[in-house]
Amino acid sequence: MLLTIWPLLISWLISLPRSVFMSGLKEKSRLDRLISLGIDKLGPTRLSMVSPYQGNMEKSGKHISVLMYHSISEDSCPGRHPYYQTHTPLTVFARHMEMLFNGSHIVLRLKEAVDLLCSPNDVKGDLVVITFDDAFDDFLTHALPILEKYEFPATVFVASGLVGKRNSVFLNKSCMSWDDLAGLEDHGIELGSHTISHVRLAKLSMSDMEEEIVASRTELQKNLGVEIDAFSCPYAFPEADSNFVKAYLKFLDQGGYRCGVTTRIGRASNDESRYLIRRLPINYADDDRFFAAKLNGSYDWMNSIQYLKKKIQFAIASGGK
Numbered sequence: 310m311l312l313t314i315w316p317l318l319i320s321w322l323i324s325l326p327r328s329v330f331m332s333g334l335k336e337k338s339r340l341d342r343l344i345s346l347g348i349d350k351l352g353p354t355r356l357s358m359v360s361p362y363q364g365n366m367e368k369s370g371k372h373i374s375v376l377m378y379h380s381i382s383e384d385s386c387p388g389r390h391p392y393y394q395t396h397t398p399l400t401v402f403a404r405h406m407e408m409l410f411n412g413s414h415i416v417l418r419l420k421e422a423v424d425l426l427c428s429p430n431d432v433k434g435d436l437v438v439i440t441f442d443d444a445f446d447d448f449l450t451h452a453l454p455i456l457e458k459y460e461f462p463a464t465v466f467v468a469s470g471l472v473g474k475r476n477s478v479f480l481n482k483s484c485m486s487w488d489d490l491a492g493l494e495d496h497g498i499e500l501g502s503h504t505i506s507h508v509r510l511a512k513l514s515m516s517d518m519e520e521e522i523v524a525s526r527t528e529l530q531k532n533l534g535v536e537i538d539a540f541s542c543p544y545a546f547p548e549a550d551s552n553f554v555k556a557y558l559k560f561l562d563q564g565g566y567r568c569g570v571t572t573r574i575g576r577a578s579n580d581e582s583r584y585l586i587r588r589l590p591i592n593y594a595d596d597d598r599f600f601a602a603k604l605n606g607s608y609d610w611m612n613s614i615q616y617l618k619k620k621i622q623f624a625i626a627s628g629g630k
């Protein structure tokens with residue numbers, strides 16, 4: 310019975326008009342939030358009965374919540390659904406950090422988390438990693454003081470060609486300068502690469518993709534004098550495109566990276582490549598209950614929906630070949 314409900318539920322969610330599922334609802338009543346809160350009430354392990362993905366996650370026994378923030382500001386993107394917004398106001402961010410601190414979560418550096426996931430030892434406690442994509446200068450003014458208050462480490466992913474600039478890809482928000490970035494290591498902040506020009510890698514030729522991945526690391530290391538271990542892939546990760554994924558893994562490995570994070574939804578676990586780490590997208594719409602549900606694994610179900618959507622989009626784009 311349960312096994313028959315799950316595919317039906319997926320097809321229902323996928324077939325819902327975009328205007329209903331992703332565009333037309335307000336923060337509190339959006340469907341992914343309501344389902345996640347329901348799962349959280351039941352306990353996410355219950356979902357393993359109907360979701361093969363969730364079942365594997367629970368069996369793997371190693372889960373680390375890698376949080377994905379972008380801008381810590383009030384700068385919303387007009388017309389964009391809450392799911393796709395990338396801003397988190399200072400008050401909301403401060404509340405999230407307070408919840409982590411009061412909830413006795415252990416905040417790790419990304420490299421520590423990767424070591425733990427790759428080691429044969431079990432993971433103990435509620436482990437969290439905090440990441441910021443795009444390196445906006447509001448990280449310095451808004452996020453850093455709160456992180457320092459709780460002594461939380463974090464990782465900031467930098468597009469090396471956009472350092473110190475305002476660019477239309479970021480709606481003209483300004484990015485930290487080389488001087489700003491150079492001081493961050495002393496505050497427990499690790500830096501990673503986010504390509505050179507913040508492009509959709511799957512749209513590039515293989516040589517251009519390699520350049521964006523490998524040369525961005527070289528440029529960051531040259532200018533900052535630190536080892537760059539981690540890479541963050543901009544935009545939706547095209548995981549349904551197996552040729553892309555194969556090349557991507559090769560370039561990260563050859564480029565000298567130790568790990569990579571993506572926009573694939575869910576807690577990180579040891580059942581996948583260290584170059585394809587899942588994250589939990591966090592923004593202004595994460596009220597206390599939604600944020601707690603994500604940390605509990607009650608948002609991991611979205612990975613299946615996200616993957617299926619990408620599979621369908623890729624099949625359509627490639628004409629069924």
Ligand SMILES: [Zn+2]
Nearest residue numbers: 442443543544
């Ligand atoms: Zn980005």
